[in-house]
Amino acid sequence: MTRLSVEMLAADAPEPITSAGHAQLGIAVLAGIAVIVLLITKSKLHAFLALTIGSLALGAIAGAPLDKVLTSFSTGLGTTVAGVGVLIALGAILGKMLADSGGADQIVDTILAKAGGRSMPWAMVLIASVIGLPLFFEVGIVLLIPVVLMVAKRGNYSLMRIGIPALAGLSVMHGLVPPHPGPLVAIEAVKADLGVTLALGVLVAIPTVIIAGPLFSRYAARWVDVPAPDRMIPQRASEDLDKRPSFGATLFTILLPVILMLAKALVDIVIDDSENLVQRVFDVIGAPMIALLASVLVGIFTLLRPAGFSKERISPLVEKSLAPIAGILLIVGAGGGFKQTLIDTGVGQMVLDISKDWSIPALLLAWLIAVVIRLATGSATVATVSAAGLVAPLAADMSTTHAALLVLAIGAGSLFFSHVNDAGFWMVKEYFGLSVGQNIKTWSVMETIISVVAGGIVLLLSLVI
Template sequence: MTRLSVEMLAADAPAPITSAGHAQLGIAVLVGIAVIVLLITKFKLHAFLALTIGSLVLGAVAGAPLDKAIVSFTTGLGTTVAGVGVLIALGAILGKLLADSGGADQIVDTILAKAGGRAMPWAMVLIASVIGLPLFFEVGIVLLIPVVLMVAKRGNYSVMRIGIPALAGLSVMHGLIPPHPGPLVAIDAVKANLGVTLALGLLVAVPTVIIAGPLFSKVAARWVDVPAPDRMLPQRASDELERRPGFGATLFTMLLPVVLMLAKALVDIVIDDPANSTQRVFDVIGSPLIALLAAVLVGFFTLGRPAGFGRDRLQQTVEKGLMPIAGILLIVGAGGGFKQTLIDSGVGQMILDISKDWSIPALLLAWLIAVAIRLATGSATVATVSAAGLVAPLAADMSTTHAALLVLAIGAGSLFFSHVNDAGFWLVKEYFGLTVGQTVKTWSVMETIISVVSGGLILLLSLVI
């Protein structure tokens, strides 16, 4: 970023709520993040409360009047929830409809019926990647665990040979691909193009998931050679249904929002005329809100009806899909409040002023910041929203593609080395019957591979596009 562009950004930016110098602002950032980390890890406080308190502490240490710090936080919270809250809700509804109707089971069973032997890990990564598009990570794990255990038992596979590809597919989707909450928040923070981010995210995700999934699973299975734990397999949704939707209809519904958003991005590149009627149509149907809403409405007919769902059952599915996301929405919103407090305190401009003389690329800086926060808090979402707030000003002078790559760099860093302060670590440990050491050697290493490989691919892409 040139000195001229930094000066132009400074002229356009609103006046900060504090007159603190760079040293005080730097201390404020460190103290604010330290408070968040301490509250989450030591005192086990919910991330929403930790982010709220950390934002106010940051403002206070930076010398901002408390009333202005509160306004910054609430403004950021409201703007973030307004920007991504509806999308998260629609994604949750679609995921719940997919699970309850048996559509996800249909995808799983169809692919497994055509795979066997050495192809099984590749089938598992394909299943997890497809199912992981509309589902939150934790939901995807619960959905796929019965399949992983069943395949491992019937085929006499190591749990790691089957489980690692499934976990890799889910994790990559969670960290890099919208409409998952983390990528959506980062896109909103840096004002990136969602369609371009989605396209580049898929480009990065494919080689990443291959390396961290089927290929690494060979090594993981040698390191930790454990059979499927002897426990009762959880019941699948379709076991209670007389019928379920077909493979083609389910796949069409799941991929519909992705296709619409990618089509919008393609039309924007080919036509590049905001006044063109065709581009305006695609701008509407390819917007995340319309794309996800269309998928939900189509899903009522392609997933709900074949499963025998009446109006009451569909209503119950929608309600059950929305209930678990309250915590996610609050964390995402508070992360947006923290981001806005950073910006209004002048931290964003401070990073611009300092980094303009650095030789470190902005994408690598974003990745490193996300890694540090991920290691400290254990939350990929907290790492994403915090890092996005810190580096968002760097995107103001970037091209559309590089702004999208900045989002992906943040997402890649947020997945680095999951350990004992991450709920996902314990989820994997308990489901697969592993010790802490075995979980580190498999799950934690897999997450690190995803972060490093995707980060490297993002840096390579930045050199050629």
């Protein structure tokens, strides 16, 4: 584990906007988080407003001038949106293209045609992981739940045996693998390398999703043995098989951003020369914005044109894809504002100063902080951006790989034990027709397994790389 050079970090750190001591800063952090938790859970206030108010409360209790608190919050919000806003928008467009063209249906039907019996849970986790790459978690649930219900109904499978692997695939992608908002914000906060984080994220995600998905679903199906509920299944995006994009073209379009970003990371390792033309080219095409933009542009020809979309239909599709992400952008932006307020008031440095005498590894500390905020707020994204702001100074003297592992530790902690204050908890409960107790035994336990397994793998990797 990388040791922290506190003296060097303190010398380079910007002057905090308050002169409060550690005790006052600690109280300010707890009060700020408490305000956010209470506003989200008790007052049912939107997370954007709760994060904004919580940031102001944090600054006020820390004794910082209000004008400087506002500047910190605005700076953090602007920087975060500038860094990940375009990526979130491009991801939303790609997801909409995938759904409306019938490309998602094509992947689902192709894989299911090859699977059956005992291999079906593995097919479901594969489908969810592939489709979950460009989709937000909530969108993925809406897209995949009808498939889960149909497969369980037609194949006479236990709903949990099919549903848990699909949910695990979506959740792992959401928490650990960019370009999802949480990992992107954490990467920006700790200044980690996106390509390395993506590669390590996939490495951590594979065993995690296997354990929490197909393997755990065996026990979940015994604990909660329920059939697929009789409910109206939404019409599929494309029933006309001749107008669907091909399986190969759809898969290529989905994986293109990942391929380009991983290629950049590989070239950076092989060619360590910033003046080298090949490296400079891959630095451009492997940049997240270019990689996602390339996938969207390719998708026009590989997804929309085969599905019969005219030029006139493309612009309305883009407009419809952007509307639902307004709330996500505001939450992520406000989370960035809260993170910057934490940093500027000196909370990050306080965590650094206090933790230097602890024997607890930095990665475990990051995981624990994310777990606490996740349990309190119910939001994986809020947990990720808040924890990233608190532990960002810990990454200052870390190697590239350890900074990436810090991001993954935060992401793993942000998925811990979803319960009644999490919107995802209620989505799964209602779609599957479960009681609260049944949902805790299945969905909540699955999320905990993901968090613990992924966190454990991250700690193990930190010992060998």
